[in-house]
Amino acid sequence: MQFPERGSLHEIEEGGRLMPLFDERGLIPCITQDLVSREVLMLGWMNREALRKTIETGWAHYWSRARQRLWRKGEQSGQAQRVRRILIDDDQDCVLLMVELTGGASCHVGYRSCFFRELDWQPGQTDFHLTYLEHRKVYDPVKAYGPPAGSDAVQHARPAED
């Protein structure tokens, strides 16, 4: 499966053909959203192969920048994403997936959404404190991935993006 070549600005922005732009690293950002609730679950990155495999299989695949390898979401944790809809933005440099979660969670920390914290904030006023929006983990990442890394130095041993 070869993606169509990038066309003119008009074809990209207002045309009827997918022409995704992969950046200088060969990656395109991908926003993943719950199909029904529209909750944003995560931002991932895809290379050509990840987008191709997502389209071919209907399961979300991403490129892990930390591990520098293709990764099927949930391959280790069981928290997979069944893809139902694939959208593209105006300049075709961002993908949007609408998915159903097979295990009820998307975040490697154990929560449903990666965006489980909100800034306490009013215009002009914040002390950078974050409030938790989720109060219980959906799954135990220690059971899914093994004991947590003891320090930042070994964080790459842990699949931080799954």
Add this chain to the structure above:
Amino acid sequence: MQFPERGSLHEIEEGGRLMPLFDERGLIPCITQDLVSREVLMLGWMNREALRKTIETGWAHYWSRARQRLWRKGEQSGQAQRVRRILIDDDQDCVLLMVELTGGASCHVGYRSCFFRELDWQPGQTDFHLTYLEHRKVYDPVKAYGPPAGSDAVQHARPAED
């Protein structure tokens, strides 16, 4: 307004303090979503100043990669974004804004959402055709920005990110 320094992995992922990661270009991606409908409107990029100004003013600011300058959304088109909520993801390398649109649109092509096209697709099967999800532009980008650029060579004359 100085953002807190990045802390340990545990502080970043499970702590109660904002510690945003700006990449090697000094940028962090920002997903912008409608406060009420939860529709994803756009993916933008912020440098430290854009995030600071967003927090200070309550109006969405981004960094324009094409124009290499700070940009208040809607400064030219009038299609501004009043920020109501600011979320951060697990590893704090992506911001999520929940906004109200002052003009009903977010996309510089004239549609409500930048994601106004969907891939015609079933697992394993696509000819890369895109279906339009919106059928009428909310505003006329020619009126907002002037005549469209005649070719890709002059596309930077047009504020492609506003």
